[in-house]
Amino acid sequence: MIYSDMLYFVENIGGKGLQSALSFKDAMSFSYLILARLFDRRAYNSAVSMVLLNQIYFTAVQILPLFLTAAICLSIAFVGIIGEYLLSIGLFSLFGPLLVNFMIAEIAPFATVLLIALRSSSAINAEIAVMKVNKELNTLEVFQIDIINYLFLPRVIAGIVSVVLLTCLFAVVIVVCGLIYSGFFFNMSARDYIATLLESAGFFDLIAMTVKSAVFGFFIVMIPIRHGTRATDELTSIPVAVRHGMVNVFIAIVIIEVLSLVVTPMISKLI
Amino acid sequence: MKLKVEHKVGIFIIATVLLALAGLAYMAYKKGVFQAETTYVVSSRTGDGLSVGMPLYFSGFKIGKVKELELSEEGLVMIRISIPDNHAKWIRSDSKFLLEKPLIGAARLTVATKNMMSAPLSPQTAAVLTEVNDINDAIQRVQPILDQLAAITENVAALTNRLADPQGEMTKILKHSEKLTASLSARDSLLEMALGDRKSVRDFHASLRNTRQITDQVIVLLRKTDEDVYGKDGVLPMVVKALRELAANLVKTGATLDNVVKITSDAADSTKDLKLLRSDIDSAANSLNRLLDELNRKMPFRTEPRIELP
Amino acid sequence: MRAFIARRQRVGLVSREAPLISNLSVLENIALIGQYHGRLSRRRAEAMAREYLQRLGLEELADRRNPSLQEEQRFSVMVLRAAMLEDSVLALDRPFEMMPALGESRFIYETIGKVAETRRECHVFDYFLNERRYRRGSAHEA
Known part of the structure; x- marks a missing residue:
């Protein structure tokens, strides 16, 4: 009895492991498919541009007021906490490095991707699932419109562009908020502040931040699309698809963040 | 006027890209990316402590960095240091390139120029790198102290041996103290300790009581005399x-x-x-x-x- | 019908199985085909689509989306979309199922007549029990 239970347990774990591995392989081959199309000129036409334009509008422009408010609040809070703490322990010389290496390189992409994932990933996931249930994907197939080119590619590009641009915007907000905060509360002149930032900032950090944002942007759109297409013909499959998609999006965000923390210093050393 | 989606997206992309590019350009300008650089060659016996990208300091200011390290035919390490042209004026023919190896922390490449009027260093001439090793200096300074410490340790060892000797003075002192404390703990009071036996203590107490009685009587007598005389x-x-x-x-x-x-x-x-x-x-x-x-x-x-x- | 579609290079299908894209307007749905296959610019494709709509007197539907259309309007738009596919045959899949309230086929023929250019093939696929509804001839006639 105990033996059969144990066997079942092991079998269960094995099944889950295989399933995860297969799912990961699927995701990777799907990513490859989309990446390959990214660089295929024939994939682009005015219809794709239209979708791309609309998607950037929904993902990056519509969210701007909320995004800027959140960015300003987070920046002021973090700059304040970091500055005050460094002052209290007498290590204010680390203000610049922390602002660049922690706030701009880590917090800006992470907070941006979280906001975009909350708003747009869920929307894209639901949209694709609804299209699947409504047989609209079938329509595209019938009219020989490539689903990857028309539906997925512009969304993925929009995701990458939006996350990268919004991260840059977040970084600018951090720099400006830091300037105002340190001027008011730490009696730091703008000249000193900029000198501190420039001393700590390296081009590699900024490139790493941009690449990380692009990877975030790619996955937080690719994963919901993939899960959206897994919906069946039933309406009830929509919430299930969205739930799976969003859980996987958050897992992907955490994995990318951790990987970036491991890989970036290694590449930095190599360079 | 209501803006079309195309316009909004266009404005957003252009504004953000311009902002980011302006920031990058400013950073590049301030970091001297657009400045012409001169590469100087410095030779060293060893490449220990040197690395590509290592900054070069002059009077505590970063003025350049190590661009390349290579081994020459003679087995010397050739260090190519790139210095922006606006900092090249600090490098003179009598400049000394030093590799400071502090006791704690990473090695530091510095250049010191005594005579600013001397001729500028030619990029073709290989200057020699001098190593300033804090660790060796520290060891040399610490050596006499270490010798003295060794002597002190020997003395301490001798002392402890004497202390630990069962026939030594310390053991004797300890034994006497033990006896003394033992006899102290056996007596009721310090008086007994001083007088030696309990009977004497009792007599002492009795005489004290008598004295008190006599004093009382004298007081009474004196009162009466006072009354009679005065x-x-x-x-x-x-x-x-x-x-x-x-x-x-x-x-x-x-x-x-x-x-x-x-x-x-x-x-x-x-x-x-x-x-x-x-x-x-x-x-x-x-x-x-x-x-x-x-x-x-x-x-x-x-x-x-x-x-x-x- | 599947075999028919498989045999042909391009088939402009009008079917419940190929509904209008719900997050695009009527105009965009029609223009999409021109944009994608004709590699037309958005402006050009939309102008063409508007012209088609005008031909059916449906220009007021241009900015509306699929759910807000009536059955006949939806059918017309789907025919227009199918007609945008150049060098293709038109295939109508069970049109009476798309418009259950429709009694006879005159509306279908009129719509096709207005949309389809000369020499364009048009095939209608339906159940035999609906045969009498197509009074003007066989189900394979344009």
Whole structure:
């Protein structure tokens, strides 16, 4: 009895492991498919541009007021906490490095991707699932419109562009908020502040931040699309698809963040 | 006017990209990316502590960085240091390139120029890198201290050996202390310890009690004496009174004698013996008065005479 | 019908199985085909689509989306979309199922007539029990 239970347990774990591995392989081959199309000129036409334009509008422009408010609040809070703490322990010389290496390189992409994932990933996931249930994907197939080119590619590009641009915007907000905060509360002149930032900032950090944002942007759109297409013909499959998609999006965000923390210093050393 | 989606997206992309590019350009400008650089060559016996990208400091300021490290045909390490043209003026023919290896922390490449008027260093000339090793310096300075420390340690070892010796002085002292504390703990009091036995302590206590009784009796006796001597009906007031009366009587006798002298002066001229008598009486009265004053001074009369014991 | 579609290079299908894209307007749905296959610019494709709509007198539907259309309007738009596919045959899949309230086929023929250019093939696929509804001839006639 105990033996059969144990066997079942092991079998269960094995099944889950295989399933995860297969799912990961699927995701990777799907990513490859989309990446390959990214660089295929024939994939682009005015219809794709239209979708791309609309998607950037929904993902990056519509969210701007909320995004800027959140960015300003987070920046002021973090700059304040970091500055005050460094002052209290007498290590204010680390203000610049922390602002660049922690706030701009880590917090800006992470907070941006979280906001975009909350708003747009869920929307894209639901949209694709609804299209699947409504047989609209079938329509595209019938009219020989490539689903990857028309539906997925512009969304993925929009995701990458939006996350990268919004991260840059977040970084600018951090720099400006830091300037105002340190001027008011730490009696730091703008000249000193900029000198501190420039001393700590390296081009590699900024490139790493941009690449990380692009990877975030790619996955937080690719994963919901993939899960959206897994919906069946039933309406009830929509919430299930969205739930799976969003859980996987958050897992992907955490994995990318951790990987970036491991890989970036290694590449930095190599360079 | 309502903006079209295309316009909004266009404005957003252009504004953000421009902002990011402006920031990058400013950073690149401030970091001297657009500045021309001169590469100097410095040779070193070893590449230990050197790495590509390592900054070069002049008076504490970063003025350049190590661009390349390579091994020459002679086995020397050739360090190529790139310095932006605006900092190249600090590098002169007599500049000394130093590799400072501090006791704690990473090695630091610095350049020091004593004579700023000397000729600029030619990029073709290979300067020699001097190593300043804090670790070796520190070891040399610490060596005498370490020797002294060794001697001290030996002494301490000898001391501890003597302390640990079962026949040594310390053991003896400890044994005596043990005895002393043992006998102390066996006695009831310090007095017993001083006197040696319990009987003497008891006698001492008895004599103390007797002394106290005697003192009490003396106090009672003294009170009574005080009453008898200085009291209203005491001895002293009565003596003083009698003496005053005697003195008064003597003065009266003097006057009577004066009269007798006057009456008898005519009758008898040779009354020298009487005058003599008179002066004798006078001196007697005076001496009595003096005695009285003396008494008064020494034992002043008080309304409530009291004897205070210390 | 599947075999028919498989045999042909391009088939402009009008079917419940190929509905209008719900997050695009009527105009965009029609223009999409021109944009994608004709590689037309958006402006050009939309102008063409508007012209087609005008031909059917449906220009007021241009900005509306699929759910707000009536059955006949939806059918017309789907025919227009199918007609945008150049060098293709038109295939109508069970049109009466798309418009259950429709009694006879005159509306279908009129719509096709207005949209389809000369010499364009048009095939209608339906159940035999609906045969009598197509009074003007066989189900394979344009």
